[in-house]
Amino acid sequence: MPVIRLESSADPRVADYVALSDAALRQRTDPVRGLYIAESSKVLRRALAAGHVPRSFFLAEKWLDGLADVLDAHPDVPAFVGSPGVLEEITGFHLHRGALAAMNRPEPRDPAALLAGARRVAILEDIVDHTNLGAIFRSAAGLGFDAVLVTPRSADPLYRRSIRVSMGTVFQVPWARLDAWPEGLGLLRGHGFVVAAMELTEDAVPIDVLAAENPPRLALVLGTEGAGVSPAALAGADRTVLVPMRPGVDSLNVAAASAVAFWELRAR
Structure with missing residues (x-):
């Protein structure tokens, strides 16, 4: 599994996760960018079970073992791992529910x-x-x-x-x-x-x-x-x-x- 360890909150590869705490901004930008964020291990597992496609995973080191099966099942999807401080600088809030995942937004239904x-x-x-x-x-x-x-x-x-x-x-x-x-x-x-x-x-x-x-x-x-x-x-x-x-x-x-x-x- 491609685990990428983050050294800085300025890493451009994690742009999908920047400013998650700004609800007004995310409601405008996420649909246009064709993504949504699944928050918590349980939620992202349910998203995957529904057939939704991940763009990347985003988690602290301590959650790696618990999500090893998910990461192994998606060997081409990057998993960004960082310290709690770096992750909080990126998202704007403290992650305490496990992993996040940036998911491709499914096509709108008729x-x-x-x-x-x-x-x-x-x-x-x-x-x-x-x-x-x-x-x-x-x-x-x-x-x-x-x-x-x-x-x-x-x-x-x-x-x-x-x-x-x-x-x-x-x-x-x-x-x-x-x-x-x-x-x-x-x-x-x-x-x-x-x-x-x-x-x-x-x-x-x-x-x-x-x-x-x-x-x-x-x-x-x-x-x-x-x-x-x-x-x-x-x-x-x-x-x-x-x-x-x-x-x-x-x-x-x-x-x-x-x-x-x-x-x-x-x-x-």
Whole structure:
């Protein structure tokens, strides 16, 4: 395995790992450069198991033995090894979850092709918090939703924090980014989906009411953390649903609400 020991944080060969702590910068540059960063040994193993292709590995000396099988399986992929201080100078944060890997970003999926075989789909409208995004993907994977669509202004599901919070399930759940929103509602209707928006409105019904109807194909819109589902999306939805709450509490965090809704609205 080609282990390359780093002596300086200025080594140009590790450009993929520079300034990982700058989320805004990485969200702009990583998709353009065709890469994403898998953080932690567990996550990078799940990325490899999903068929994603590594560009390089990046780790401290103490993690070499634990990843020997991975490095041996990719003899042409360089493994950059350095002291904790050098690695932190490069990335901008202390590495304590094992190895990182720079991965080639897979080709974007076609939303129409993704919908063809799905019964339950989550639509993430302008969700920008990477922790929420990752948690929603984990719930979708565990609770039976077949696919996720993200709107143009939503955060990147392949940003390293989103991947880490999802525990790598972002590699399991098929997802695609819509080109336009709320125009994308037409695509869902064309594939026979009932579109339900999760929002506190006067005409919203409890999710168990919709669950009892068990629509053959259902798309659930989850809105941004602050403003919720947009007025345009609400106007275009077929139904509005809510999680019934005790008095004095209006709503749950969007990630928590998604888990409740995915369980209740799963296909039966």
